[in-house]
Amino acid sequence: MLKHQRLAELVSDLYLAEGKKKEKLWQSAAAAMEKLGVPKWRIEHLLKQQNPALVAEVVKELEGKK
Numbered sequence: 001m002l003k004h005q006r007l008a009e010l011v012s013d014l015y016l017a018e019g020k021k022k023e024k025l026w027q028s029a030a031a032a033m034e035k036l037g038v039p040k041w042r043i044e045h046l047l048k049q050q051n052p053a054l055v056a057e058v059v060k061e062l063e064g065k066k
Contacts (some may be wrong), residue, residue, distance in 0.1 A: 002053045002060050003032060003035055003036050003056060004036070004059060005065055006028065006032055007032045007033065007036065007055070007058070007059050007062070008056075008059045010025055010028055010055070011029070011052050011055050011059060012049075013025050014026065014029065014052040014055065015052050026047060026050065029055055030043050030047055031047075033046070033055075033058060036062055038058060038062075042058075046058070057058045
């Protein structure tokens with residue numbers, strides 16, 4: 001549960017961040033998704049897209065699996 005919440009917070013931060021901070025947040029989001037069992041191919045796709053809305057969808061999916 002806490003991991004889902006952390007990822008949701010990262011999504012909010014990603015919308016607001018710029019520059020180097022944004023890069024660091026994407027890496028944190030990738031690590032969080034990995035811990036939550038998101039497939040590596042999907043994480044790589046999300047990192048390429050750099051779209052916080054797509055990560056928000058992952059959060060919704062994960063919350064639905066509870």
